[in-house]
Amino acid sequence: MSKYYRFKKVKFISGIRGAISLFLAVLMTPFLTIAMCLVEAGRYNSAVSILDEAMGVSSTATLANYDSYLHKRWGLLAMSQENDIDALYNQYLIQNSSVMGDSIDLQSVNAEGMYSFVDASVLEAQIMEYEELNGGVYLAANGLNINDFVRQFEKIKSLNGIFNIITKGADAVDSMINIEEAAGDLKEYADKFEELKVSYEDKYTAFSESVNALIAAKREGRPDEEEDPEGAAEYDRNIATLVSQAETAKNEYCDVLEQISENYTNYKTKMATCNQLMTNIENDILSGAQTLQEFNARKSELQADLNGVNATIQEMENANINEDNTTYQHALDYRASLETAIQENALNGGVTKAVNEGLRNANTEWTQRTSGCSDAELEQIKGSFDALQEAVNEYSIASVGADTVEIGSEYYNVQISGYVSAESIDGYILANREKLEEGSLVDLVKGLISFAEGVSNLDVFFKPELSGNLDLEYYDNQFGGLPGEQIVRSMQGQSENDLLQIIIKIGALQSRAKNFLSNISWNELKGIFTQAYELFSAIKQLVRNFLQNFYERLVIATYAAGNIPCRTDYQGFQCMNGYVLDSNSLPQANMIQHMQGIGTIAALVDEIQAFVSQNGDDITFYGAELEYVLFGQSSEIANQLITFLAIYIVRLLLNIPVICTNSEVEMLATASTIAYPLVMVMEILLEPLADTVILVNGREVDFIKSEVYLTPTGLPKYIRELASSINLTTDQKNALKDGLVNAFNATVDGYDYQETLYQYEHPQRNEQSQTPTAVEKALDDYKKGLKKLGYRDYCYILMCLFTSKEKQLSRIGNLIQTETLYYYQKKGAAYTFDLRNSYTYVHTEADVKVKQMLPALIDSSLFEITREQYRGY
Numbered sequence: 001m002s003k004y005y006r007f008k009k010v011k012f013i014s015g016i017r018g019a020i021s022l023f024l025a026v027l028m029t030p031f032l033t034i035a036m037c038l039v040e041a042g043r044y045n046s047a048v049s050i051l052d053e054a055m056g057v058s059s060t061a062t063l064a065n066y067d068s069y070l071h072k073r074w075g076l077l078a079m080s081q082e083n084d085i086d087a088l089y090n091q092y093l094i095q096n097s098s099v100m101g102d103s104i105d106l107q108s109v110n111a112e113g114m115y116s117f118v119d120a121s122v123l124e125a126q127i128m129e130y131e132e133l134n135g136g137v138y139l140a141a142n143g144l145n146i147n148d149f150v151r152q153f154e155k156i157k158s159l160n161g162i163f164n165i166i167t168k169g170a171d172a173v174d175s176m177i178n179i180e181e182a183a184g185d186l187k188e189y190a191d192k193f194e195e196l197k198v199s200y201e202d203k204y205t206a207f208s209e210s211v212n213a214l215i216a217a218k219r220e221g222r223p224d225e226e227e228d229p230e231g232a233a234e235y236d237r238n239i240a241t242l243v244s245q246a247e248t249a250k251n252e253y254c255d256v257l258e259q260i261s262e263n264y265t266n267y268k269t270k271m272a273t274c275n276q277l278m279t280n281i282e283n284d285i286l287s288g289a290q291t292l293q294e295f296n297a298r299k300s301e302l303q304a305d306l307n308g309v310n311a312t313i314q315e316m317e318n319a320n321i322n323e324d325n326t327t328y329q330h331a332l333d334y335r336a337s338l339e340t341a342i343q344e345n346a347l348n349g350g351v352t353k354a355v356n357e358g359l360r361n362a363n364t365e366w367t368q369r370t371s372g373c374s375d376a377e378l379e380q381i382k383g384s385f386d387a388l389q390e391a392v393n394e395y396s397i398a399s400v401g402a403d404t405v406e407i408g409s410e411y412y413n414v415q416i417s418g419y420v421s422a423e424s425i426d427g428y429i430l431a432n433r434e435k436l437e438e439g440s441l442v443d444l445v446k447g448l449i450s451f452a453e454g455v456s457n458l459d460v461f462f463k464p465e466l467s468g469n470l471d472l473e474y475y476d477n478q479f480g481g482l483p484g485e486q487i488v489r490s491m492q493g494q495s496e497n498d499l500l501q502i503i504i505k506i507g508a509l510q511s512r513a514k515n516f517l518s519n520i521s522w523n524e525l526k527g528i529f530t531q532a533y534e535l536f537s538a539i540k541q542l543v544r545n546f547l548q549n550f551y552e553r554l555v556i557a558t559y560a561a562g563n564i565p566c567r568t569d570y571q572g573f574q575c576m577n578g579y580v581l582d583s584n585s586l587p588q589a590n591m592i593q594h595m596q597g598i599g600t601i602a603a604l605v606d607e608i609q610a611f612v613s614q615n616g617d618d619i620t621f622y623g624a625e626l627e628y629v630l631f632g633q634s635s636e637i638a639n640q641l642i643t644f645l646a647i648y649i650v651r652l653l654l655n656i657p658v659i660c661t662n663s664e665v666e667m668l669a670t671a672s673t674i675a676y677p678l679v680m681v682m683e684i685l686l687e688p689l690a691d692t693v694i695l696v697n698g699r700e701v702d703f704i705k706s707e708v709y710l711t712p713t714g715l716p717k718y719i720r721e722l723a724s725s726i727n728l729t730t731d732q733k734n735a736l737k738d739g740l741v742n743a744f745n746a747t748v749d750g751y752d753y754q755e756t757l758y759q760y761e762h763p764q765r766n767e768q769s770q771t772p773t774a775v776e777k778a779l780d781d782y783k784k785g786l787k788k789l790g791y792r793d794y795c796y797i798l799m800c801l802f803t804s805k806e807k808q809l810s811r812i813g814n815l816i817q818t819e820t821l822y823y824y825q826k827k828g829a830a831y832t833f834d835l836r837n838s839y840t841y842v843h844t845e846a847d848v849k850v851k852q853m854l855p856a857l858i859d860s861s862l863f864e865i866t867r868e869q870y871r872g873y
Contacts, residue, residue, distance in 0.1 A: 058092035059871035075130045077873035078838035086111045107847040113839025118483040120809040155336045161344040165351040169677035170529040172355040176522045182274045189267040190422035207253040208407035210246040219402040246397045257389035264382035288356040295349035306338045358673030377418040384414040441672040462640035463567045465589040466624045469616025470634040483835040484810035505535045507602015556808040557799035568698045568791040570623025611638040620818035629811045651688035664711035697725040700788035841872030
């Protein structure tokens, strides 16, 4: 039984085969799930990466549709407004995402522009990038040495020398006014003496005759009252009458003698006042002479120091030392301080010498006319009259009898004398006033004023064809206003108002000087000095903060100066990047305005206000756009006029050193003695007018001049420069020339001589080898520091001095708006350009579904992606 079971086979289904599958099934399910998740995650990340790349490429493609005019004209990049940004981006993204096939499904795509140029910071950022490549090249090509600009303005902005000469001149005029007033009071007492001489004689005669008549009547004897009662009564009445008349005559004579004595006292007091004033003047003369010696000694010391530092600087420059070297900069600063000291020393020495001469003349004249008058003599004569008065007072009319001696010369033995006559005093006063008319003063002031009026009547202050006026109402209705600074049709409250107030003061001073010619007096001269002091105080206040933000404004100003046309070069203007403006960029003026003769520069203020308040109908300016960046008015003419005045003020400041140290100006001023400051002030105020007229009409003027136009030798050069810059008629040229020839007390022959001399000293260069290239000349000018600058260069300087960076950016934005709008309208574009839509960035957003691998999940994706990007220039 057991054997049977031992050998019997037991059968199992498959045995142990396949048992491992169960374990694999259990183990592989989670592994496979993880693998599938990793694959889906990889697909998701790949989709995200490819989507980001597609969005980036699409954004770049969208940005590639930039505004070509903005780029070539302004050097700026912004998306073209011709295309819809969202639609364009959608188109690009759909095309670029097609590389992913059906693995993704674009649910929604949005794109919008951001950061337009209406945001000043965006505009500034692109300008800064543009300037990195072009700004330095522009400055170097034009030879503009910015550090020298700053150093020159730092040197002159204090105006201490001007204030010193005005103050010294005013002090001298005060002395002359005081002595004239005291002499006038003295003259009243001298006139009184003349009246008293007549009264003295008349009253003495009346006194002596009345007393002698009484004595004669007494000698006749009184009739016996019993024998001739009527005769006795008549005699008594006659005696009583004669006694009364004698008493009256005596009293009146005493009164005259008392008046004479009192007048001597007053005269002596006034004479003492005059003499004290003259003593003060003598002390001032002595002090001035000593001061003048000190100035002369200091002049030599300063000049020696200047020569030494110039030699040091030259050695450094020959050694090609870096301009930023501290030692080199200190040497330049020291030289600037020495030049300022030399200028102020020259002014102080000049005015001291001239004032001393005037005071010495006044003192000498006084001494000559009062040499016969002394306090001792006046006191002696007064004592004699006091004694005479006492004797007359003691004379008793009641004691007069028949034996009384008749009145004789003992009661008329003193003469009114010892004083300076009213005629002589009047002559002294007139002689002092005539000193103001002697020499060249009157002719000089008359000629300078004639020149100023002649220039003011020329049609040179603005380009008549550049008379555009923006239609602000159009921009308000179409765009809600200009994108940048909003323009106000008024100068009130504007920063430029301070500038215009200074010009008004200059006009008032010019009118005061003109009135002085018809009413020459010390008081009138004092009024001129007072106004001049107030004027230069206002100028000092204006320029006090000139350099405060100079370098901050520099970059934007460089961009504006290199890319925006102005009145002197708007035709065919070439931008910094080489683009040349044509008729599509700027319109041709269809209205030309002319301004009638204005008489004085101050009249420009009223003209400016008139143009500012006018309504305009222009979309853009005709060419004077740089002037708009400077002063921001809607009227092109108003901007030109304000720019003219601003350049005038800058030239006024820059001319002070050369005028104050010019030998010819010094000679003219010194000849005017106490009126020295008047000549200096007139030269300082009118020389920049001559410069500015040349500048605004396309010529150049040395930044730091070495000669003065309004002098005998400078006049021919100026007439030549003026005639070559504007179309002068023969009458206009001769009027300017004749007025100044007479002013300098010169002759036409002398003028012609200077003309010939200039031509001899400046022969025409015919050999090409002698003419330096433009690059060589610019390099040479740059090495020398400062050079001849034109109108555009001065506008560049003005932007750094007057116009804040914020205003520059805002106004540049407005110009981009107006000029580009005109360009696309001229081109017939189907859209209206708006700077607010000139976007520099694109913001994109896309919602995407990623399809899964498992068929069951294809229609219901587990992965939804939202991607956001920012791309810009």
